[in-house]
Amino acid sequence: MLRKIKNILRAARNQGDKTYESKIVDASYEKNERLSSSLKKNIDNIRKTFGDSDDLQIRKIPGGSVYNFVLIFIDGLVKEDDLNEFILKYFSFKNKESTSFKEIIINSNLPVTSIHEVQDYSDIIAHILNGLSILMIEGSNTAYALDYICFNKRSITDSNLEKNLRGPREAFIEDIKTNLALLRKRIKSRNFQVDKLTIGSRTNTDVAIVYIRDIVNLDIVNEVKSRLVNINYDDVQDSTYLAHLISDNPITIFPLMAPTEKPDKVSSSLLNGRIALLSDNSPTAILLPSVFTDFLHVQDDFYERFYSAFASRVIRYIGAFLAVFSTPIYIALTAVNVDMLPTKLAIPFSQVRYVVPFPLIVEALIMEITLEVLREAGLRIPNPIGPAISIVGGLVVGQTAVNAGLISPFLTIIVALSAIGSFTVTSVDLVTSLRIIKFLFIISSGVFGLFGLGASVSLLIIHSCSLTSFGVPYLAPFSETSIKDAFNSIFRKPFIIDFERNRYYRIKNETRVKK
Amino acid sequence: MKDRKINIYQYRAILITATIGIGLITLPRALANKVSTASWLAMTLGTVILIVISFLILRLLNYFPNNNIYEISQTILGKYLSIIITLIFISYYTLVTSSTVRFTTDAINVWMLPLTPMSAIIFILLIVSSYVCLKGTETLGRFCTAFLFFNILSVLLVLFFTFTKVKPYNIQPYFHTTFVELLKGTKESLLSLLGIETFFVFHKFINNEQDVASSTYKSIIFIGILYVLLVEATIGYFGVDQIKTLVFPVISLFKTIEVRYFIFERIELFFLTLWLAAAFTTICIYYYCGFYLLKVLLPKKVSHAILPIYFAITFYLSRLPQNIDETFKLLNYTGNLGILICLIITVLLLSIGKIRGVFR
Numbered sequence: 001m002l003r004k005i006k007n008i009l010r011a012a013r014n015q016g017d018k019t020y021e022s023k024i025v026d027a028s029y030e031k032n033e034r035l036s037s038s039l040k041k042n043i044d045n046i047r048k049t050f051g052d053s054d055d056l057q058i059r060k061i062p063g064g065s066v067y068n069f070v071l072i073f074i075d076g077l078v079k080e081d082d083l084n085e086f087i088l089k090y091f092s093f094k095n096k097e098s099t100s101f102k103e104i105i106i107n108s109n110l111p112v113t114s115i116h117e118v119q120d121y122s123d124i125i126a127h128i129l130n131g132l133s134i135l136m137i138e139g140s141n142t143a144y145a146l147d148y149i150c151f152n153k154r155s156i157t158d159s160n161l162e163k164n165l166r167g168p169r170e171a172f173i174e175d176i177k178t179n180l181a182l183l184r185k186r187i188k189s190r191n192f193q194v195d196k197l198t199i200g201s202r203t204n205t206d207v208a209i210v211y212i213r214d215i216v217n218l219d220i221v222n223e224v225k226s227r228l229v230n231i232n233y234d235d236v237q238d239s240t241y242l243a244h245l246i247s248d249n250p251i252t253i254f255p256l257m258a259p260t261e262k263p264d265k266v267s268s269s270l271l272n273g274r275i276a277l278l279s280d281n282s283p284t285a286i287l288l289p290s291v292f293t294d295f296l297h298v299q300d301d302f303y304e305r306f307y308s309a310f311a312s313r314v315i316r317y318i319g320a321f322l323a324v325f326s327t328p329i330y331i332a333l334t335a336v337n338v339d340m341l342p343t344k345l346a347i348p349f350s351q352v353r354y355v356v357p358f359p360l361i362v363e364a365l366i367m368e369i370t371l372e373v374l375r376e377a378g379l380r381i382p383n384p385i386g387p388a389i390s391i392v393g394g395l396v397v398g399q400t401a402v403n404a405g406l407i408s409p410f411l412t413i414i415v416a417l418s419a420i421g422s423f424t425v426t427s428v429d430l431v432t433s434l435r436i437i438k439f440l441f442i443i444s445s446g447v448f449g450l451f452g453l454g455a456s457v458s459l460l461i462i463h464s465c466s467l468t469s470f471g472v473p474y475l476a477p478f479s480e481t482s483i484k485d486a487f488n489s490i491f492r493k494p495f496i497i498d499f500e501r502n503r504y505y506r507i508k509n510e511t512r513v514k515k
Numbered sequence: 516m517k518d519r520k521i522n523i524y525q526y527r528a529i530l531i532t533a534t535i536g537i538g539l540i541t542l543p544r545a546l547a548n549k550v551s552t553a554s555w556l557a558m559t560l561g562t563v564i565l566i567v568i569s570f571l572i573l574r575l576l577n578y579f580p581n582n583n584i585y586e587i588s589q590t591i592l593g594k595y596l597s598i599i600i601t602l603i604f605i606s607y608y609t610l611v612t613s614s615t616v617r618f619t620t621d622a623i624n625v626w627m628l629p630l631t632p633m634s635a636i637i638f639i640l641l642i643v644s645s646y647v648c649l650k651g652t653e654t655l656g657r658f659c660t661a662f663l664f665f666n667i668l669s670v671l672l673v674l675f676f677t678f679t680k681v682k683p684y685n686i687q688p689y690f691h692t693t694f695v696e697l698l699k700g701t702k703e704s705l706l707s708l709l710g711i712e713t714f715f716v717f718h719k720f721i722n723n724e725q726d727v728a729s730s731t732y733k734s735i736i737f738i739g740i741l742y743v744l745l746v747e748a749t750i751g752y753f754g755v756d757q758i759k760t761l762v763f764p765v766i767s768l769f770k771t772i773e774v775r776y777f778i779f780e781r782i783e784l785f786f787l788t789l790w791l792a793a794a795f796t797t798i799c800i801y802y803y804c805g806f807y808l809l810k811v812l813l814p815k816k817v818s819h820a821i822l823p824i825y826f827a828i829t830f831y832l833s834r835l836p837q838n839i840d841e842t843f844k845l846l847n848y849t850g851n852l853g854i855l856i857c858l859i860i861t862v863l864l865l866s867i868g869k870i871r872g873v874f875r
Contacts, residue, residue, distance in 0.1 A: 337627060340784045448639070450784060451627050454791050455639050459646060462799075465657035466650040479657030481524045483664075 033121050039138040043070060049125055056128075068138040077131035079150040086111055087135070087146070116145040129204060151175065156182075159261040159283075161428065167303040171261040176206050176280040179263070183210060183276070186267040191215075197228055199279075200236035206280040207242065210266075215273045217506045220289065220470050224275060239279035243286045248468050253436060255429035256469045258287040258294050265299040273507030289472040289505060292464065293489045295430035296320060306494040313491060319424025324434050326418040327364055328441035328453050330411070335360040336449030352408045360411075361446035367407060367415045368442065370397055372435065375419070476504035519722035523730055525656035526721050528663040529800060530710055530734045535666045535741075536797030537618045537846070538707025539673075539790060542742060543749035543764045545707075550700030551755045552685075553692035554746045560697070561704030562739030566732055569711045571861045573728050576718045578874045584715035585811045591868045600860060601808055604715065607856055608805035609825075610849040612798055613832035616640050617842050619794045620833070626766060626787055637833045640795070644802040645826055649819070652720050655803050658796070665792035670741050672786055673765055674748055676772050681751030706850030708738065710797075712857050716804045762839060766790075802829065 035042055043058060050056045055076065061069040071087060087110075116132075118124050119142055124134055131149040156178070159171035172179045180194055191213040199207045207228060211221055227246040236242060243257045244250065257277075260266060266276045266285045277286040287294070296316055301309040333341055334349050341349070356363055374393040381389060398416075401407040418438070425431045437460060444452035467474035477489035485504060492498075499513050521529070546554035579587045584604055588597035620636045628636065647655055692700070711731070721727060749764055761767045769783035806825055810818040836842040868874055 337784060340781045448631065448635075449628060450788055451623055451636065451791070452639070454788055454795075455643055458792070458795055459643050461661060462643065462647055462650065462654060462658050465661060466654040473653075473657055475657060475661055478664075479525070479660045480522065 035141045070136045073133040078148045114147040164300045168264045172283040182263040202234035205236040208278045210276040215509045238282040253433045258290040259284045273505045289469040291476045295427040319421040322421030328445040330414045332445040332449045355405045520653045521656040521720040523723045523726045528660040532659045532796035533800045534710030542707045545703045547758045557700030558704045558743045560701045565708045608801045611801040614845045616833045644799045647799045648806045669789040677748040677752045685754040686751045709853045
């Protein structure tokens with residue numbers, strides 16, 4: 001019986017006797033090899049280099065009596081309408097006089113944005129991969145790359161991740177040209193500079209380093225460039241890949257570079273002497289160098305009036321503090337340093353805890369982990385299921401667990417407080433690390449109380465003191481100079497007295513006003 | 516230029532945080548025992564003497580802006596004597612670390628964690644300090660600057676809470692003391708003011724040498740003023756007779772204060788947590804100094820491997836005192852050694868250097 005089924009399966013698998021032969025062909029040109037004057041050989045070489053890939057289009061054009069043209073491009077990367085309209089018609093009918101090929105291309109009013117002359121195979125391959133169309137001719141060892149690039153891209157919309165109340169709403173999209181234009185539109189200065197590199201040995205992703213030449217510290221720019229050039233990795237899908245690859249300390253828990261999707265934030269940071277890293281196919285710009293306080297600030301602070309910005313920053317700091325410390329302090333005070341609480345508060349705490357079967361630290365860990373699971377579940381869930389999660393989470397965790405006597409209601413309040421606090425921190429990177437740090441604090445304060453909490457806080461502060469982001473210390477506002485820098489970094493000054501950039505980015509030009 | 520990792524602010528922070536440590540808690544009692552109400556005078560005298568000492572030390576160090584104590588004594592005294600001097604320094608730094616760790620542990624044991632074994636607390640304190648040692652001078656400078664705020668805040672907290680409650684008759688008469696007693700008291704105040712001897716290690720790292728002298732004197736005067744106020748406030752709050760009976764007078768001070776409608780009923784734990792930051796920076800700095808000099812003495816290959824051994828020695832020394840009385844004796848002994856090092860070795864190196872004409 002079993003054998004029968006096996007035979008049937010095997011028969012089903014072996015339907016048809018055709019085998020498939022792989023057609024992988026090695027690159028058939030030497031490094032730096034030039035084009036030859038034989039059109040047939042050139043075409044063969046290019047075709048072999050691409051392994052005879054099916055989306056490589058090689059279109060032969062019988063160009064009247066004199067010339068034989070060939071047009072090479074990749075399907076889908078070019079505006080085919082324009083190619084049909086201009087190239088094919090233009091060259092097949094118009095040019096029958098025996099002027100030189102170069103003159104036809106250069107002097108004709110061919111409607112195309114840019115034409116490059118190329119003679120190396122490697123250049124031709126790179127141009128084809130970038131979406132340019134290559135025009136070659138019988139008997140000439142020069143080819144022409146024509147810019148008829150056309151990608152489909154998303155239109156500019158607002159960011160899902162970074163919401164703001166006031167100020168510009170547009171966010172970056174997945175096209176680096178558009179993103180750079182969005183920045184250029186905001187900073188109309190000749191000192192705004194873009195340096196482009198190609199990173200990723202297989203993806204060959206365009207990467208742009210953007211900075212303001214007369215503000216930024218050029219040593220940092222050179223450091224960034226040399227680190228980018230030294231990347232030996234074949235896959236760059238997003239600019240965050242770059243951030244992971246060039247980080248000062250890849251294994252630290254703190255985020256050392258700030259990703260953002262908002263061009264206004266990027267341009268404001270550029271004017272503060274920072275550098276932005278953009279990558280093609282990525283709606284995220286990486287801001288560097290970054291210090292700790294950068295992750296707690298939002299661009300909204302500068303659009304709001306001074307007082308409301310001040311207040312909302314203070315609230316955000318309190319939120320961040322609660323997110324990390326509310327549960328550990330509760331544990332330290334109720335499990336270890338009980339005598340620190342007022343008697344009127346200590347009695348209800350212990351009364352409620354009396355029915356709970358677990359030790360406090362276990363109870364807290366269960367609650368925190370449940371919360372993290374709920375949050376993770378809610379993050380990428382399709383919209384219609386969202387309410388279901390909140391009902392299940394709210395009812396099961398909030399209500400039933402307390403009624404069943406598994407969790408004490410005080411702890412529920414405290415954990416909810418820490419969750420709400422964490423929502424005030426807008427930087428996703430920082431929130432993630434704060435959530436992980438919280439577990440360390442919970443355990444240490446469960447074992448050693450306030451002393452354990454203090455020791456682990458010191459450990460983390462020492463660790464963050466040892467971090468640098470492109471040579472700028474991570475805690476620079478607090479660990480470098482006097483209290484003035486710390487104050488400037490924590491609170492926003494009103495514009496009428498805010499004449500100086502923050503010094504801790506090691507910038508060249510410190511003043512914002514013309515002298 | 517590669518070694519110039521510390522700027523002048525961080526340098527100042529290292530000095531202040533190295534100085535403010537357990538002195539914050541023990542000083543009022545030690546002074547009251549010796550000179551009773553003339554404590555402020557002893558404290559002021561101590562500050563003046565410390566300025567003289569630091570003048571001598573800076574004088575010596577200014578001749579060698581790029582060297583630490585080992586290299587300095589090597590230039591002046593030759594190879595073998597310099598090793599002995601460095602070993603004296605290492606043992607001094609280790610003793611300061613272990614006695615401070617021990618005193619901190621005692622305080623934590625009495626006030627915060629009465630049931631936790633002492634070794635566990637010592638272990639944690641030293642583990643965190645060892646992490647600083649692995650990270651290096653830059654990290655230590657930044658860490659001290661970041662914690663400077665908490666150090667000063669812990670002193671200001673004392674002043675703030677006692678400000679209205681100082682009884683004038685507790686701090687009078689102002690000059691009632693004999694000369695010998697005053698000298699003893701001055702020595703006591705010097706023990707709490709030490710911290711300048713860490714310069715023998717850190718001086719070569721500063722990137723702004725011109726400002727060192729002025730900022731050193733400024734910092735010492737600042738600490739002197741803070742400590743005079745602290746001592747007067749504590750004595751004025753308790754009175755001399757009562758303060759002599761208290762082991763941790765400043766913590767006891769917070770125990771008597773009740774802050775109503777505040778979440779924490781026992782404010783002294785809040786103060787203790789702040790003070791832990793102060794003690795902790797002291798421990799880190801001295802521990803790092805000892806480790807750094809050990810690294811200098813030993814070949815480069817074993818430099819990080821020495822840390823566990825150093826850890827074990829410090830741990831053992833911290834476990835050594837049987838009770839708080841012996842801890843105080845250890846502290847006293849260490850402090851005396853510190854004064855000896857600051858005065859005798861500095862003067863010795865200066866005079867021999869002058870005689871041999873090493874200075875240019």
